[in-house]
Amino acid sequence: MVQVKKNIYWKVAQKGFLDMLPLNLAVIPWGILCGSLAIQRGFSVLEALLMPALVYAGAVQLVVTELIANNVPLATILFTAFIISSRHFLYGLALRNKLKNLPLRWRVSLGFLLTDELFALSTHRKSLKGKVRLIYGLFAGGSFYLSWLMWNIIGIIAGSYLPDLTEIGLDFAIAVTFIALIMPNITNLPALVTIIIAGVFSVIFKLLDWELGLVFAALLAMYGGYTTSRWQTRKAIKSEIKEEKE
Amino acid sequence: MTLITILLLAVITFSSRYLFLHPGIPLRIGAKLSSFLSFSAPAVLTAIWVPIIFIKDGSLNISPDNPYLIAATVAVVVSIKTKSVYITLASSGVVFVLLRVFL
Numbered sequence: 001m002v003q004v005k006k007n008i009y010w011k012v013a014q015k016g017f018l019d020m021l022p023l024n025l026a027v028i029p030w031g032i033l034c035g036s037l038a039i040q041r042g043f044s045v046l047e048a049l050l051m052p053a054l055v056y057a058g059a060v061q062l063v064v065t066e067l068i069a070n071n072v073p074l075a076t077i078l079f080t081a082f083i084i085s086s087r088h089f090l091y092g093l094a095l096r097n098k099l100k101n102l103p104l105r106w107r108v109s110l111g112f113l114l115t116d117e118l119f120a121l122s123t124h125r126k127s128l129k130g131k132v133r134l135i136y137g138l139f140a141g142g143s144f145y146l147s148w149l150m151w152n153i154i155g156i157i158a159g160s161y162l163p164d165l166t167e168i169g170l171d172f173a174i175a176v177t178f179i180a181l182i183m184p185n186i187t188n189l190p191a192l193v194t195i196i197i198a199g200v201f202s203v204i205f206k207l208l209d210w211e212l213g214l215v216f217a218a219l220l221a222m223y224g225g226y227t228t229s230r231w232q233t234r235k236a237i238k239s240e241i242k243e244e245k246e
Numbered sequence: 247m248t249l250i251t252i253l254l255l256a257v258i259t260f261s262s263r264y265l266f267l268h269p270g271i272p273l274r275i276g277a278k279l280s281s282f283l284s285f286s287a288p289a290v291l292t293a294i295w296v297p298i299i300f301i302k303d304g305s306l307n308i309s310p311d312n313p314y315l316i317a318a319t320v321a322v323v324v325s326i327k328t329k330s331v332y333i334t335l336a337s338s339g340v341v342f343v344l345l346r347v348f349l
Contacts, residue, residue, distance in 0.1 A: 019331075022331045022332060022335050026335070043248065044248075046249075047248050047249060047252060050249070050252050050253075050256075051252060051255075054252065054253070054255075054256035055252060055255045055256045055259050056256075056259060057259045060255065060258075060259055064251075064255060068248055068251060074251060074254075077251060077255075078251075078254055078255070078258060081255050081258045081259065082258050082262070085258055085259050085262035085263075086262065087290050088259070088262040088263045089262055089265065089266060090283070090286045090290060091263065091286070091290075092262075092263060092264065092265055092266030092267050093266045093275070093279075093283050093286070094283040094284070094286045094287070095266075095267065096266045096267060096273070096275055097275050097280065099267045100266075100267055100268070100269045101269060107264070107267045107268070108264065110267070111260070111263050111264035111267045112260060112263065112264070114263040114264075116290070116291065116294060119287060119290075119291075120287065120291055122287075123287040123288075171298055172298070172314055172317065172318075172339075172342050173335070173339070174294075174295070174298070175294075175295040175298040175299055175314070175318060176317070176318065176321045176334060176335055176338050176339070177331060177335065178291045178292075178294060178295040179295060179318060179321045179322055179325055179334065179338075180321065180325045180330075180331040180334035180335060181291065181331065182287070182288050182291050182292060182295075183321075183322050183325040183326050184325055184326055184329040185288065186288065186326075190285070191285070191288055194285045194288045194289050194292070195288050195289075195292040197289075198288070198289045198290075198292035198293045198296070199292050199293070199296040201293070202292070202293035202294075202296050202297050203296055203297050203300050203301060203306065206297040206301055207301065207304075207305070207306060213293075214290070214293045214294065215290075217289075217293040218286065218289040218290040218293045219289075221285065221288075221289035221292070221293065222282055222283070222285040222286055222289045223282070225285035225288070225289065226281055226282040226285060229281065230281075
């Protein structure tokens with residue numbers, strides 16, 4: 001029995017790793033960029049290592065490295081990091097009912113690993129429910145953490161010898177992995193409304209250079225999806241009542 | 247100094263992820279909020295990828311010579327047809343590279 005269980009855990013661990021693999025590879029340019037930028041901006045090797053190891057957030061690392069190098073006041077740096085990180089509050093909220101009653105070690109480890117990428121793999125109604133799915137999440141998230149660390153280290157070693165990798169269009173990879181993870185799940189009207197609103201407003205807000213645009217575009221989109229599904233439910237109930245009367 | 251900044255940054259990123267997983271937070275997520283939050287993944291992830299495709303050098307680029315746009319269209323079609331991350335990445339990646347080389 002124990003052996004069977006161990007086999008299942010081993011299998012889901014592998015599946016977690018394999019499902020995350022395309023994302024691990026898609027962030028190679030970003031990871032290398034983060035590492036090399038830190039060195040180029042005068043961070044010590046230890047500091048450059050602690051950024052991916054502890055802060056562990058690509059967008060925050062890129063922006064903040066520039067701010068620190070330009071001697072921007074600490075409060076501004078922290079506030080900027082807070083704004084960029086604010087989308088993670090939504091991830092925590094979305095997973096709260098599934099994770100809040102778990103032991104501390106699960107909450108802290110999955111919480112620490114809760115990047116855009118791990119969240120993207122945790123969208124199913126059942127994901128992270130039960131030990132098997134938790135192990136899946138832990139290995140998916142853990143492999144992403146180790147990859148991120150590895151790409152950053154390569155960047156740190158290569159340092160100033162590297163050109164700007166985003167200039168040659170490698171940011172395309174991360175966009176495509178999100179497309180591949182999201183689009184197959186857009187199978188009903190509320191989901192379609194959600195992505196249309198998110199797409200339109202994220203572009204508008206980005207063009208306006210509005211820092212909180214991502215979160216607001218997402219909130220508007222969620223509201224749109226939610227309202228559409230409520231409208232559908234109400235319509236369904238109404239037609240049912242009509243049928244009963246006839 | 248930078249070291250302290252990094253530690254504070256780590257506190258910010260970790261707490262933004264962990265905060266709502268903490269059972270002590272006085273927040274009960276009912277059916278309505280839960281249904282609202284069920285749209286968070288497509289909403290946030292779409293809001294991340296769409297600007298990468300449509301905005302080039304700070305302005306909107308909806309023209310056929312934007313390789314991001316063409317290759318992303320391929321990605322959308324292939325991902326819906328195959329539901330495979332690997333096939334989607336490979337096919338749209340090839341299209342993207344070819345466009346970059348020949349456009």
